[in-house]
Amino acid sequence: MTSGDVPIEDYGLLGDTRTAALAASDGSIDWLCIPRFDANPVFGRLVGGPEAGSFRMAPAEGLSLVSRRYRPETATLETTWRTDTGRLTLTEGMVAEVSGQLLPPTLLVRRLTAEDGPVEVVVEFDPRLGELQAVPTVQQRGAVLVCTWPTTAVALTTSPTMRIEPGTVQRVVVEPGRPLTLAMSVADREPLIYVDPDTAWAALEVDERRWQDWCSEIDKDLPHRDAVVRSLLTLRLLTYSPSGAPVAAPTTSLPEVLGGVRNWDYRFAWPRDASIGIAAFLGVGKHEEARAFMAWLLSATRLDRPRLPVLLTLHGKHPPAERKFDSWPGYAGSVPVRLGNGAADQHQLDGYGWVLNAGWLLTRAGHGLYSETWRTMAGFADTVARRWREPDAGIWEVRTEPVHHVHSKLMAWLTLDRALLISGHHRTRDSSLRLWAGEREALRKEITKSGFDPVKGMYTRSYGSPDTDAALLIMPQLGFDPPDSSRISGTIDAIARDLDAGPPLLYRYPPGEDGLPGTEGAFLPCSFWFVQALAETGVVVEANLLFEELLELASPVGLYAEEMDPLTHEHLGNYPQALTHAALVQAALALRDAGRRGRSPV
Numbered sequence: 094m095t096s097g098d099v100p101i102e103d104y105g106l107l108g109d110t111r112t113a114a115l116a117a118s119d120g121s122i123d124w125l126c127i128p129r130f131d132a133n134p135v136f137g138r139l140v141g142g143p144e145a146g147s148f149r150m151a152p153a154e155g156l157s158l159v160s161r162r163y164r165p166e167t168a169t170l171e172t173t174w175r176t177d178t179g180r181l182t183l184t185e186g187m188v189a190e191v192s193g194q195l196l197p198p199t200l201l202v203r204r205l206t207a208e209d210g211p212v213e214v215v216v217e218f219d220p221r222l223g224e225l226q227a228v229p230t231v232q233q234r235g236a237v238l239v240c241t242w243p244t245t246a247v248a249l250t251t252s253p254t255m256r257i258e259p260g261t262v263q264r265v266v267v268e269p270g271r272p273l274t275l276a277m278s279v280a281d282r283e284p285l286i287y288v289d290p291d292t293a294w295a296a297l298e299v300d301e302r303r304w305q306d307w308c309s310e311i312d313k314d315l316p317h318r319d320a321v322v323r324s325l326l327t328l329r330l331l332t333y334s335p336s337g338a339p340v341a342a343p344t345t346s347l348p349e350v351l352g353g354v355r356n357w358d359y360r361f362a363w364p365r366d367a368s369i370g371i372a373a374f375l376g377v378g379k380h381e382e383a384r385a386f387m388a389w390l391l392s393a394t395r396l397d398r399p400r401l402p403v404l405l406t407l408h409g410k411h412p413p414a415e416r417k418f419d420s421w422p423g424y425a426g427s428v429p430v431r432l433g434n435g436a437a438d439q440h441q442l443d444g445y446g447w448v449l450n451a452g453w454l455l456t457r458a459g460h461g462l463y464s465e466t467w468r469t470m471a472g473f474a475d476t477v478a479r480r481w482r483e484p485d486a487g488i489w490e491v492r493t494e495p496v497h498h499v500h501s502k503l504m505a506w507l508t509l510d511r512a513l514l515i516s517g518h519h520r521t522r523d524s525s526l527r528l529w530a531g532e533r534e535a536l537r538k539e540i541t542k543s544g545f546d547p548v549k550g551m552y553t554r555s556y557g558s559p560d561t562d563a564a565l566l567i568m569p570q571l572g573f574d575p576p577d578s579s580r581i582s583g584t585i586d587a588i589a590r591d592l593d594a595g596p597p598l599l600y601r602y603p604p605g606e607d608g609l610p611g612t613e614g615a616f617l618p619c620s621f622w623f624v625q626a627l628a629e630t631g632v633v634v635e636a637n638l639l640f641e642e643l644l645e646l647a648s649p650v651g652l653y654a655e656e657m658d659p660l661t662h663e664h665l666g667n668y669p670q671a672l673t674h675a676a677l678v679q680a681a682l683a684l685r686d687a688g689r690r691g692r693s694p695v
Contacts, residue, residue, distance in 0.1 A: 099123065101347060101424075102648035102664040105161070105170045108330035109187035111198055113343035115139060115668075118158055118172055118649075120151030120183055121217075127245065128199055128281040130333060130340045131360040131407055133223035135247065135279075140346050140430050142422045146221035150183055150203055150275065152176045153213040153264055161649050166308035166322060167301040168330055170650065179210030181267065188296045189334075190303055197286040199279035202297045207267040214267050216275070219260045220247055224418050224432075231259055237287050246280045252290035311377050314685065316637075320644050321681045323651040324674035325377065328370055331671050332382075333407040337389035338362040339370050340407065342655070342667035348427035349613040349656050349666045356423065358431045359655075359667040361404045361412050364390055365444045365488070366672050368451035373678040375454055383451075384460060390448060391466050399472035401448060403441050403490070404434060412437050439486035440495065443564075445473045446504030449511040456515050467519045474512035475525070478532040481505040487555075488564050489601055493608035497556040499544035500564040502536060507571050509533035537573070550583035554602060561587045563601045563619035569629035576630045585626050592619075594659040597642040599623060614656035614665040617643075621676035628683035636687070640680055653677070 104115040104123070114125040114136070124139040125148075126132045137145030156174040163170055169186040185203040188196060205214055220229055222242045229240035229247075238249040238257050249257055252274045255265055267273050276293035278286050288296075307329075308322050315321050331340050342359035349355035367386045374382040393409030394401060406412050417429035452462060452470050462470070481502065484495035488504075509529045516526060543556040554562040565584050569576040592600045598615035605612045620643055627636035646662055647653055653673040655666030 100663055101654055101668050102652070104648075104652075104668065105163070105172075105650045106168075106327060106330060106343070106652060106669055107170060107185060107187050107201070108168060108343070109189045109191075109199060110330060110332055110334035112187075113330060114187065114201065115344070116170060116172075116185060118161055119149070119156075120172065121147050121149040122201075123147050124344060125201075126343070126360070127247070127279045129407060130331075130343050132281075133245075135220045135222050135245075137221065137226070137421075139344065140421060140424045141221075141226060141418070144221065145226050145421070146219050147217070148203075148219065148277075149215065149217040150205055150273075151215060152181050153215045156181075163323065163326075163650055164301060165305075166326075167304045168326060169297065169301050176212050179212045179269070180208040181212045181214065182206045182208070186297050186300070188293070188300050189330075190300055191296075194296070195286065196288065196296060197278040197280060200288060200293055200296065201277040202274070202290070202293045203276075204272050204274040204294060205267050206272040207269045209269070211266050211268045214265060214273065216255070216257065216263045216265065216273075217261070218249060218257050224421075229259065234287075239285065244282050246285045248278045248280075248285050248287050250276050250287060250290050250293075311379070312685075315377065316681050316684045316688070317640065317644060320647070320651060321377070321678055324677045325373070325379070327652060327669050327674045328373065328671055328678075329382065331669070332370075332385075333362075336392070336408055337385040338393065338405070338407040338409070339367050339386060339389075339671055341366055341404075341672065342670050344667045345432065346427070346430040347424050347654070347665070347667045350427075350611055351425045351658075351665070352427055353611045353613075354427075354429065355609060355611070355613055356427050356429060356431060357436075357667070358415070358434050359670075361406060361434060361437075362389070362393070363404045363444075364394065364401055365441075365447045366675065368444075368447035369672065369675045369679070371451040372454055373675045373682075375458055376678065376682040380458065380460065383455065383458075387451065387455060387466065390451075391463075391469055394469065398469060399476045401444050401473055401476070402437065403439050403444065404437050435492075436486070436490040439490060440480075440483065441487065441490070442477065442481060442483075442485040442498075442501040443488045443504035445477045446507035446511070448473060449508045449515070453511040453514050456518055461518060462515065464519075467515065470515065471512065471521065471525060474508055474529055477505045477508040478528050481532065481536060489607065491607035497543070498562070499540065499552050499555060500562055500567075502540050502544060503552075503565075503568065503571060503573060506533055506536040506540065506573060509536065510572065540573075545580065549587060550579065551587035552580065552584045560603050560606070561591055563588050563592050563599050563616065563622065566619060566622040566626045569626050581626075582630060585623075585630065589623070597623075597639045597646075598657060598659050615659050616656055617653050617670070617673045618655075618676040621673070621680040624680035625676075625683040628680070628687040631687070633684070633687045636680075636684060640684060643677075 274290035345358035346356035415433040487498035594615035601616035654664035654668035
C-alpha cells in the first residue's frame, strides 16, 4: 500500500499526552513521532510512503471489518475482523500515566485476541527514523528486540515469545484463549526500559480506569454527551503533559485538498487554540485542565511579551523555520511535506482577544488570576491599544499581504473589553483604564464605519471587501452587538448563503482567496461555530438539527480533521484537529445553555 490508500478518517488516535499514533482499520500504525508530538517519526508511512516505516498486526488473509470503536470513555481502540476461520480483535493503546512506576515515557501496547477458532495473523514491524528514513541497528537481546539510532531506541517484547525481524512479515496463529500481546517502549537520550507484555497490558487497563474516572466528572446533562466526551478525551490526548501545551494536531502535511500544496505542520501550540480549549474545559467543569492551559500560556509567552506569538513549540520556544522534505511523496501525492510553520512570523491581531477572553472566563468562574498573569494580560491589552490600526494576517493565516480584517478588529475590541472587565478584580493604573476604554470606543466606531456593509446588512471579511468571513460567526459571544441585533443576524445569514459548501458545511472564506493556488475543503470548526451562533441567537431547533448532521460526518471512531471535501465528505487536513473538537464542545454547550434558557425557536 502507498501513502494515501487509507482515507484520513479511517485512522484512530492512540495517545499518551506526550505523543500520538494513528492506527488504520487494517491494523497498521502509519504515524508515530518519538519521543514528542513534534519529534521525528519512527512510523511515517502516512506522508513518507512505505519506506518511512509502519507497524502492522492483522489477519493474514480474508479479513472483513466487523466493528471499530473506542472502549467507552477510554483512549483504548478496538478493531474486530471476521476471517474464514474466526473473529480477531486488535486492542491497542498507549499508557498515559507512568509516574511512580518503572515504565518508559512512551509505551505502546497491542493485543490480538481470537474467537470462534484459530486465526493466522501477520506482524510487520518496520521502524524507520526521521527525514532520512534511517534503518535501525538491530539486536536480539534474549526475548527482546532492540532497534537503535544514535540517540533513540525502541524495544519490542512479545507474549507468547516470537521472533520479530524488522522490515519482514512474520506469520503466527492466534488461538482462542491465548492472545498475542506486543509492547513497544521508547527511549530518547535515556536508558531503554524493557517491559514485559503482560505488565504493559495491565498498565493499559489501569490507564483505562483513570480515563473512565476522568470522564465520569463531565456534566451528565450535555446534549450528545458521548460525542462531547470523545472530543474532550481527544483534546486531553493532544495536550503535551510535561508543559501543558495543546498541540493543534499530531500530524504534519495532511492536505487541505488532495494533490495540492496546502500542507502544513500543525505539531505546535497556538495560544488561540489554547484559549478556546480553556473555554471548552471550563464549560464542562474541568477547571484543572483550563487552569493548566493558562499556566502554559503564561510560561510560553514570557520571552516575547508584550507581543503574543502566533504559535510556539511544545516547550514555549519559537518553531523552526519552515522547510520541505523534498524526498517524501506526501499523502496521496500531496507535496510538499513540511517541517515548521511559516505562520509563526505573522502579525495576527485576533489572538490577543482569545487570550484575554479566556482570562475573563477564568476570572468569572472564580479563578482569580495571579498578579503575574494579570500583568501579562495587561501588557497584551497595551499592545493591542498601540497596534490595532495596523493590518494583519488574520485568523486564517493567509499568505497574502496583510489587510484590515474585520474579525481581527473585533477581537482587538474584545481584548480591551475583557481587560476592562478583569481590571475590576485587580488593581490597575488609571492611565491604563483610560487608554483601554478610549481605544475600545475608537475600535467600535471604526468597525461600525469600515467593517459593516449597510447595503448587504453584514459585517465584511475586511475593510471595503464585498465578502464575508465565517470567523464572524463568533460575534454573538462577544457583546459587541446584542445577539438579537439585525447586524448579527444579517452576518449569519450572509455566511450561510455566501460560504455554503453544501449543508451542513461551510467554507471559511471564498475558496481560493488566500494567495495560494487551487482551493480547499470546507472548514469544520466553522460549522460548529455556526451551530453555536444559531443557538446563541435563539434559532435552537435549526441549531440542533445542524449539530446532529455534523455528528454524522465524524470518522467511524468519532474524530474530525480540520476540513472536509464538500462532495465526498472525506476528511482533509491535519487529523485529528484540536480546534474542531473544541468547537464541537462549545457548540454542545451553547445548545445546553439555550435549552436551559428555554428559548423558543425562531
